[in-house]
Amino acid sequence: MFDLTINHPFLVLFTLYLLFNVGYLGLYALAGAIQRSPNTPKSASQTIRRIAVLMPAYREDAVIVESAQANLHQNYPADHFDVVILADSLQPETLESLRKLPVTVVEVGFEVSSIVKSVNAGMDYLSDKHYDIAVMADADNHMAPDFLSRINEAFDQGWRVVQGHRTAKNTNTPVAILDAVSEEINNHIFRKGHRSLGLSSALIGSGMAFEFGLLKRLMSQSDALGGFDKELEMGILMEKIKVEYLEDVYIYDEKVQTGHVFETQRTRWIAAQFRYLRLKIRSGVAELFRGNLDYADKVFQTMLLPRLLLLGLLVCCTVISVIVDQTLWFWIFGTQLSSLLITLYISIPARLRRLVGWRELVQLPVLFVRYLRSIAKYRDARERFLHTPHGTVPLSSAGGSFMSDSSSAHRIS
Structure with missing residues (x-):
């Protein structure tokens, strides 16, 4: 069996990074579930703005x-x-x-x-x-x-x-x-x-x-x-x-x-996330020490994995730890996976939970692979505008194979 000890440097850093992701999402999910956001109350407006x-x-x-x-x-x-x-x-x-x-x-x-x-x-x-x-x-x-x-x-x-x-x-x-x-x-x-x-x-x-x-x-x-x-x-x-x-x-x-439209859209999002992480990480740390928590928090968000990738990685790590017979890592990754699933559950409105069935669940591995492809292709969004087309499509063509490649990028002359 593989010797994946708790002192393995890469695994420690990787696990801490995943823990940061799970903990960040869990904190704000609980806050949203327990405490109402301070919404602006309805009132009779005194000014009609243009x-x-x-x-x-x-x-x-x-x-x-x-x-x-x-x-x-x-x-x-x-x-x-x-x-x-x-x-x-x-x-x-x-x-x-x-x-x-x-x-x-x-x-x-x-x-x-x-x-x-x-x-x-x-x-x-x-x-x-x-x-x-x-x-x-x-x-x-x-x-x-x-x-x-x-x-x-x-x-x-x-x-x-x-x-x-x-x-x-x-x-x-x-x-x-x-x-x-x-x-x-x-x-x-x-x-x-x-x-x-x-x-x-x-x-x-x-x-x-x-x-x-x-x-x-x-x-x-x-x-x-x-x-x-x-x-x-x-x-x-x-x-x-x-x-x-x-x-x-x-x-x-x-x-x-x-x-394929999901993949194009996520390619654009991933490119933007990488760009602002690279450009703003130093100012984010500096603003944290200046007390500008809102700005620092926004920059730290660029360090988060997309949730589908986080979910897929934790599932893979939990399964691998069982295959290689590493009980400690199973409990570490399994606990994080369970925490993430609870976080996602409490964040989804009941009306949408009722719509998620087997057809949606079997799409998750396909979209996980598409997300990996979007990371590999994120440079496509650095030089050109990746357009997300709109309009209703027939249900029969909505799934698609993740191996299909349909780009919505356009250069206008």
Whole structure:
């Protein structure tokens, strides 16, 4: 048998790293379960602010018209908000349909597209108008009817940045159900759990609102191809601006429905995580000693493994420790695995737990391998924008083999 003693240096460091991951997630999951996040209460707003809803749409012909129509239906004064479509490489017929709606269409085009470039172009276009709040929404997002009014109430309370509750619009495939579960785990741990302990909510890329001038200033300083929300968040936290989470203010988001789209999306996320870990680790340690816990915490989050990878590694380590007859390591890894499973369970809403069956569970090993592939390919996202396509797919094509390779990366000339 292998001699995997407790003093083996690599195993000790590896185990401590996994313990850091499990302990971090467990702490905030428990905080979110035990203590309510200090949500902004509903109130009669005294100020009706002007709001620009910015919707970057890169080749989103399948969903953007429907989303634009849905987002016009707000119980907020129609003359105090504008839906602004940042149209990048949309088809002429899509543009024609959008122009028939009471929305603002800003056509943009770049050699290499990114959300940052589209938003900066859109904010420049709007510079002759006055807005108090900028809301970021993806091209597939549908805001709940009270979304803007509740955002306005939060700004009445003095918040300068707030994150709404982004939740699944669809659960039509096993992959979409698992993606919806992942979204709600993030909401519970990184938003609700953090606010329960008095820290800032994490931003998520859409369903978020900012002081218009603050967003314009921070976005003008960004050159991110992916993970722009992380860069925004770090800039906000460096200025010691706290981010609120509005748990009962909903925006509905289309979940990825196939394995290859999952892999493309995670490749972009992994690339952004590696980038900001490399760029911000020193400033994170420095801000920790300066007492800026929000910023330090955000940087330390870039050290965390994606949960699916963490789960897969702990399962593998537990099984291997049984195979090689190492009882001590079995108990070490098995205890961490059990703790992680409890953490994930309490972070998932009951309505989604009921949707997870054997079809979803058998997808987990496939998605684990896809995550490993996304790490191997993360450099693909460093030079080009990896686009996540939207639109409903048939259930029969939703799983896919992990050996298939379908890239959604585009270079625009």
